[in-house]
Amino acid sequence: QYDYVVVGGGTAGLVVASRLTENPDISVLVLEAGHNDTIDFNVTVPGLDLTVTAGTIVDWNYTTAPQPFMLNRTIAYPRGYVLGGSSSTNFMAYTRGAGATYDAWEALGNVGWGWSTVYNYFKKSTHFTPPNANQSEVVFDPEAYENPSGSPLEISYGGYIEPISIYFSEGLANTSITGLKEVDINTGNPLGQTYLPLTVDPTHDTRSSSAASFLAVAANRPNLHVITSALATRVLFSNSTNLTATGVEYTTDNGTTLLTVNASREVVLSAGAFGSPQLLMVSGIGPADELSQFDIPVLVDLPGVGQNLTDHLFFGPIYQVTDNITTYNQFNANETLFLEYMMQYKNNQGELSGAISSMSGYQRIPDDVLATFPEGAELSALDASWPHVQYEVIASGATTPPTPGNFVSPGAVILYPFSKGYVSLVSNSTKDKAIVQPNWLQSETDRQVAIWAFRQVREVMLSETLAPVVIAEAFPGLDAQSDAEILEAIQTVAHPIYQATGTCGMRNREEAGVVDAELRVYGVNGLRVVDASITPIIPSGNTMAPTYMIAEKGADLIKAAQSS
Numbered sequence: 076q077y078d079y080v081v082v083g084g085g086t087a088g089l090v091v092a093s094r095l096t097e098n099p100d101i102s103v104l105v106l107e108a109g110h111n112d113t114i115d116f117n118v119t120v121p122g123l124d125l126t127v128t129a130g131t132i133v134d135w136n137y138t139t140a141p142q143p144f145m146l147n148r149t150i151a152y153p154r155g156y157v158l159g160g161s162s163s164t165n166f167m168a169y170t171r172g173a174g175a176t177y178d179a180w181e182a183l184g185n186v187g188w189g190w191s192t193v194y195n196y197f198k199k200s201t202h203f204t205p206p207n208a209n210q211s212e213v214v215f216d217p218e219a220y221e222n223p224s225g226s227p228l229e230i231s232y233g234g235y236i237e238p239i240s241i242y243f244s245e246g247l248a249n250t251s252i253t254g255l256k257e258v259d260i261n262t263g264n265p266l267g268q269t270y271l272p273l274t275v276d277p278t279h280d281t282r283s284s285s286a287a288s289f290l291a292v293a294a295n296r297p298n299l300h301v302i303t304s305a306l307a308t309r310v311l312f313s314n315s316t317n318l319t320a321t322g323v324e325y326t327t328d329n330g331t332t333l334l335t336v337n338a339s340r341e342v343v344l345s346a347g348a349f350g351s352p353q354l355l356m357v358s359g360i361g362p363a364d365e366l367s368q369f370d371i372p373v374l375v376d377l378p379g380v381g382q383n384l385t386d387h388l389f390f391g392p393i394y395q396v397t398d399n400i401t402t403y404n405q406f407n408a409n410e411t412l413f414l415e416y417m418m419q420y421k422n423n424q425g426e427l428s429g430a431i432s433s434m435s436g437y438q439r440i441p442d443d444v445l446a447t448f449p450e451g452a453e454l455s456a457l458d459a460s461w462p463h464v465q466y467e468v469i470a471s472g473a474t475t476p477p478t479p480g481n482f483v484s485p486g487a488v489i490l491y492p493f494s495k496g497y498v499s500l501v502s503n504s505t506k507d508k509a510i511v512q513p514n515w516l517q518s519e520t521d522r523q524v525a526i527w528a529f530r531q532v533r534e535v536m537l538s539e540t541l542a543p544v545v546i547a548e549a550f551p552g553l554d555a556q557s558d559a560e561i562l563e564a565i566q567t568v569a570h571p572i573y574q575a576t577g578t579c580g581m582r583n584r585e586e587a588g589v590v591d592a593e594l595r596v597y598g599v600n601g602l603r604v605v606d607a608s609i610t611p612i613i614p615s616g617n618t619m620a621p622t623y624m625i626a627e628k629g630a631d632l633i634k635a636a637q638s639s
């Protein structure tokens with residue numbers, strides 16, 4: 076028996092566990108389905124981030140349902156299957172998006188989630204190291220990371236900025252259609268562009284995941300226990316009329332033996348945007364009709380569980396570039412080069428000490444363009460600091476069929492998607508992965524935004540600034556000019572950057588809400604969800620920084636309830 080059982084030792088779960096056990100009188104058990112984070116050395120090396128995603132032992136290896144608006148493709152969807160969760164396998168970009176997004180969260184009825192409050196929780200989770208002497212061009216605002224109380228989560232600019240990011244960044248600044256100035260994107264107004272702050276510990280250029288940071292500082296506390304390879308199979312409840320979560324059923328041997336653990340205070344679900352709604356549903360909390368299909372007794376009919384899956388989509392043309400532009404493809408295909416990079420890395424230098432993507436730009440679409448989109452008025456009405464598209468460039472690219480050469484993937488992201496998907500069950504067991512249906516590009520407005528943004532990216536890549544390094548557009552090729560041709564190219568290559576949110580939304584119950592503003596699941600006592608799934612409106616940056624914020628605030632809400 077513990078005071079709290081936290082399901083999921085991922086990005087959010089380990090923050091919650093670490094903060095709660097600061098009080099030595101409080102005991103916490105973390106159940107993590109995946110491995111210990113020492114199982115794969117590549118987890119720690121920032122430049123090997125692409126090698127710990129889809130198809131690896133540290134990944135859940137989800138594949139989406141066929142995408143009806145993307146040529147029925149099924150697409151790999153990584154989620155960390157390891158301590159630290161997706162913070163141990165992601166691309167480490169630390170971005171918060173527009174402060175106005177959080178004010179919009181508050182306007183939905185979520186008192187205490189506006190920017191002026193959550194800004195402090197963002198800061199609380201960071202320990203910031205300013206750019207080093209070789210990164211003097213990086214613009215930053217130290218106030219955005221001020222944190223006198225200290226945090227174990229390291230934010231720095233990494234040891235290496237990809238050369239293609241430098242070119243692309245200059246292109247975004249010099250091209251009149253974009254004209255993005257350098258700013259610190261983490262102050263609440265991200266319009267502009269930046270070299271990315273990363274969750275990288277600058278001492279040895281290693282990944283600072285929630286395991287390497289929040290768990291590391293708490294691991295020796297006698298009041299914190301963590302079990303890995305422990306899949307939670309069900310939340311347990313008291314039978315009283317006042318439904319209360321009392322513990323968790325789990326297995327460490329793929330279901331042969333079912334174990335139970337009691338939580339005398341609360342059960343906290345931090346199993347992520349796919350795992351948390353699935354666990355709620357198999358435990359009897361979710362849409363009654365869906366639960367009935369799998370003979371799951373309905374304890375709380377909560378139609379919003381698993382709904383409103385909202386995600387960012389990345390797409391763009393692919394370019395062949397000159398060999399002086401270092402790419403993942405180069406060292407992935409060349410063992411000698413890879414060993415050379417590893418030697419450099421041991422000396423805290425070179426390609427592997429940075430992430431696969433080193434910059435981000437944020438832009439609004441002009442009002443006269445928005446006026447031609449079905450839901451353009453809603454985009455136009457967003458606060459003036461709220462960007463519509465994000466730009467980035469991935470130092471890697473692939474052509475189909477594979478052709479020799481060096482490729483990069485510049486692209487854009489739809490930051491305010493109207494397309495919504497869902498997570499649903501295939502059985503009454505968490506041993507079977509849930510169905511993930513993001514429904515990308517379902518909305519005509521999203522398609523129009525994508526076509527517009529694709530053209531911006533192309534114009535930047537074909538500008539004079541990029542001319543010294545761009546050889547040719549490898550995909551789709553410059554013959555593709557019409558809206559229909561560009562849309563088909565997008566549907567062919569677009570992929571997520573894995574920012575799933577919204578499936579246990581923090582909304583009013585009658586608006587498909589799953590948790591209230593204190594992250595308590597509606598209709599039951601002693602049960603909260605604290606992870607990216609509670610996000611009611613997707614942030615206009617990436618989702619890791621907001622998840623750390625949610626976890627910091629969630630931990631404070633849980634602590635506050637201890638004394639009430």
Ligand SMILES: Cc1cc2nc3c(=O)[nH]c(=O)nc-3n(C[C@H](O)[C@H](O)[C@H](O)COP(=O)(O)OP(=O)(O)OC[C@H]3O[C@@H](n4cnc5c(N)ncnc54)[C@H](O)[C@@H]3O)c2cc1C
Pocket residue numbers: 082083084085086087088106107108109128153154155156157158159160161162164165166167168169170305306307308345346347348350351354505572573574575606607608617618619620622
């Ligand atoms: C490849 C990749 C790249 C990304 N790049 C970026 C980026 O650069 N910047 C950014 O901001 N965001 C990025 N993201 C997104 C970001 O990492 C996530 O939004 C964030 O980490 C989600 O945190 P979470 O706590 O909600 O879930 P997770 O960190 O995924 O944690 C959930 C944990 O719960 C465990 N779990 C699930 N089900 C169960 C169960 N039944 N029993 C026990 N344990 C369970 C999982 O194994 C996992 O450890 C990326 C994600 C991926 C996958």
